[in-house]
Every structure is written in structure tokens, then in C-alpha cells.
Amino acid sequence: MMLPVLALAATPRTARRAVAFLSVLGLGSEVVSWHRCDGGVTPQALLATTTAVLDGLPAVPTAVWADDHESFRSAVSQDLEVVLSSHQWLVDHGAVHVPRAGIDVTRWPVCAPPERVAERDRLGLPDHLVVAVDHTHATDDIATILAVTAAAVVTGPLVPLALALGTPVVTSPETARRLGLHPGIEVEVVAGRQAADQAARELAGDLERASVLSQRGRRFAENHLDLSRPAAAVACRLGLDVGQAMLSPRTRKAQL
Amino acid sequence: MKLTHPAIDLNALGRLRQHLGLSEPVDTVEASSPVAQGAATAAGRARALARRLAAPMVERARAELALGAAGQQAVLQAEVDELRRELVRTRTAHAAELAVLHEELRSR
Numbered sequence: 001m002m003l004p005v006l007a008l009a010a011t012p013r014t015a016r017r018a019v020a021f022l023s024v025l026g027l028g029s030e031v032v033s034w035h036r037c038d039g040g041v042t043p044q045a046l047l048a049t050t051t052a053v054l055d056g057l058p059a060v061p062t063a064v065w066a067d068d069h070e071s072f073r074s075a076v077s078q079d080l081e082v083v084l085s086s087h088q089w090l091v092d093h094g095a096v097h098v099p100r101a102g103i104d105v106t107r108w109p110v111c112a113p114p115e116r117v118a119e120r121d122r123l124g125l126p127d128h129l130v131v132a133v134d135h136t137h138a139t140d141d142i143a144t145i146l147a148v149t150a151a152a153v154v155t156g157p158l159v160p161l162a163l164a165l166g167t168p169v170v171t172s173p174e175t176a177r178r179l180g181l182h183p184g185i186e187v188e189v190v191a192g193r194q195a196a197d198q199a200a201r202e203l204a205g206d207l208e209r210a211s212v213l214s215q216r217g218r219r220f221a222e223n224h225l226d227l228s229r230p231a232a233a234v235a236c237r238l239g240l241d242v243g244q245a246m247l248s249p250r251t252r253k254a255q256l
Numbered sequence: 257m258k259l260t261h262p263a264i265d266l267n268a269l270g271r272l273r274q275h276l277g278l279s280e281p282v283d284t285v286e287a288s289s290p291v292a293q294g295a296a297t298a299a300g301r302a303r304a305l306a307r308r309l310a311a312p313m314v315e316r317a318r319a320e321l322a323l324g325a326a327g328q329q330a331v332l333q334a335e336v337d338e339l340r341r342e343l344v345r346t347r348t349a350h351a352a353e354l355a356v357l358h359e360e361l362r363s364r
């Protein structure tokens with residue numbers, strides 16, 4: 001079966017912003033660099049990371065990021081199918097909201113604290129397992145730990161994954177501010193490593209509090225960090241099929 | 257088969273256990289299962305009688321096994337479907353990363 005070609009057009013400085021969104025939008029498509037298919041294959045749709053690259057692109061359905069009024073006006077004046085933005089004030093004018101620190105939330109079913117207790121018991125892990133995660137990339141090890149731990153101190157780019165998994169999270173004021181998390185509502189916010197470790201240990205011993213944070217954290221991820229919803233909307237407007245089955249919550253059975 | 261969370265990876269758990277200095281958990285079902293004994297010798301008649309008496313139970317066990325196998329097959333099929341979806345996700349993520357790299361490098 002031939003997949004539709006979705007090409008990425010970007011400047012070197014803005015290309016990286018497309019990785020996470022393109023990984024979801026490209027489900028059901030063949031994802032390529034526009035630079036690589038220039039003059040060869042004509043893509044079915046284009047994803048441009050800035051309006052600066054629009055000149056010379058073929059006339060196919062295109063989505064483009066806009067960061068300010070000028071680029072938004074430029075995109076609108078060119079009659080592009082979709083304008084993407086992480087700024088609410090541009091979303092209010094019709095742009096599709098693509099969270100800056102977005103994640104495909106549907107890929108990660110929530111693992112609530114009572115389930116974690118049962119998993120740890122079954123797997124022979126400590127009752128009050130607490131971890132500190134400040135990695136920049138998700139690996140199998142990190143995802144596994146975040147799915148079984150009683151509470152975690154998480155700072156940096158993996159906070160969205162922790163929230164999606166329903167991990168009771170203690171984070172830094174900077175990370176909370178960057179993601180728009182409310183202290184004491186979705187996460188515990190503590191400054192300083194020792195204080196954060198202590199807060200996580202206390203959280204691990206309070207199943208009720210941990211369950212509340214887990215639930216609110218997951219809800220926050222669904223409402224503010226999810227990429228699957230904007231990807232589905234953008235794919236529809238670009239005439240692509242993201243494969244709805246790919247976006248449904250998954251369950252995997254395995255023997256441990 | 258036991259339902260587990262998709263984020264939980266067997267190898268990662270092994271490494272976590274190793275890091276925490278924990279041993280592998282004991283599978284209580286297997287550990288408490290009796291060891292199968294060899295068939296006892298007995299007179300032919302006694303065996304036939306035992307076979308006759310056990311026939312309904314054997315039939316029931318067969319039916320249960322067939323049912324169990326069907327369930328197991330469905331579980332395995334779901335697992336294959338899930339792995340297929342994961343493969344597509346991984347392939348797309350790699351393609352996205354490559355496309356970004358090409359765009360980043362094109363002016364160099």
C-alpha cells in the first residue's frame with residue numbers, strides 16, 4: 001500500500017520544534033524532508049516550521065507554525081490550510097494549538113497509584129519506591145520507572161510523560177512555571193533537591209494525596225499537553241489519514 | 257498472561273531490580289505447584305475402571321483447555337496488533353527525526 005507523503009520544510013533553527021508533532025501527524029504517512037524530495041516526489045501535504053520557508057513550496061495542503069502576528073498574517077494571506085501555534089492569542093484567532101512541550105498522551109494509559117501498589121507488590125519492588133528523573137529523553141527504563149514508582153521528583157522535558165502516566169510528581173518552580181502547572185493542584189512544587197526528595201517520600205506514603213495528584217496530572221496532560229488531538233485535526237484539514245486506530249489508548253498484555 | 261502497563265518493560269525492570277539490589281520475584285504459582293509424578297503401575301482392570309470414572313472429568317478438562325487456548329489466542333493476537341502499532345509509531349518517530357536532521361543540515 002502506498003502511503004501519502006508528508007514533507008517537512010524547515011529552517012535549521014526551527015526544524016527541531018517539529019519532531020514530536022510530526023511523529024504523531026505522520027502516522028499513516030511517509031514522512032520525509034522537503035529538502036530531500038525537492039524535484040522528485042511531490043508530497044501530498046507539507047508541514048512548515050516557519051513562514052520563512054513557504055516561498056518555492058509546491059501548492060499542496062500546508063500547515064505552518066506562526067509565532068507572532070506578522071507570521072500569522074503572512075500565513076493567512078497565503079490561504080494556507082492550517083496555522084499552528086503554541087500561543088493562546090493566536091489560537092484565539094484561528095490557529096490550531098500545538099503545545100510546545102506536547103506529548104502523544106493516548107500512547108500512555110494512566111497507571112493510578114493503587115494499580116502501582118499492586119504492580120510493585122507483584123514485581124517485588126519496594127512499597128514506597130521514589131525516584132528522581134531529570135533526563136532529557138524518554139527511554140524504556142525511564143517509562144517503566146515512571147509507571148511503577150510511588151512518587152517521583154521530575155524536572156525538565158520528561159514531566160509531560162510523568163503526568164500522562166499518572167505519576168505523582170514533585171517538580172521545581174521553573175518546570176511548573178514553564179508548563180503552566182499549578183503548585184499543589186497537579187504537582188507538588190518544591191525548590192531544592194533535598195526538599196524535593198523529602199516531599200516525594202511524603203507523597204509516596206500518602207496514597208490518597210498521590211491518587212489526587214495522579215488524576216489531576218493526567219487530566220492536565222490530556223487538556224494541555226496532548227498532541228494527538230491537534231494532529232488529528234490538522235491531518236483532517238491536510239487530507240491525511242493519521243490512522244484513528246493509532247490514536248486509541250492501547251493495552252498490551254505481557255507475561256512478567 | 258497477566259495484564260501489564262505498556263510503559264512497563266521487562267528488561268528495564270530487571271535493570272531497576274539490579275540497581276536496587278533486589279532478587280527476581282518468586283512466581284508463587286509455579287513454586288507451589290506440585291511436581292508431576294510418574295504413572296503408578298496397576299492392574300489393567302483397575303486402570304479401565306479409573307479411566308471410565310475419570311472420563312467426564314477428562315472431557316471437562318479438555319473443554320476448559322480448548323476455551324483457555326481460544327482466550328490465549330485472542331490475547332496473543334491483541335499483543336501482535338499492539339506490537340504492530342508500536343512499530344508504526346517507532347518508524348514514524350524515526351522518520352520525523354531524520355526529516356528534521358536533513359532540514360537542519362541542509363544549509364551546511
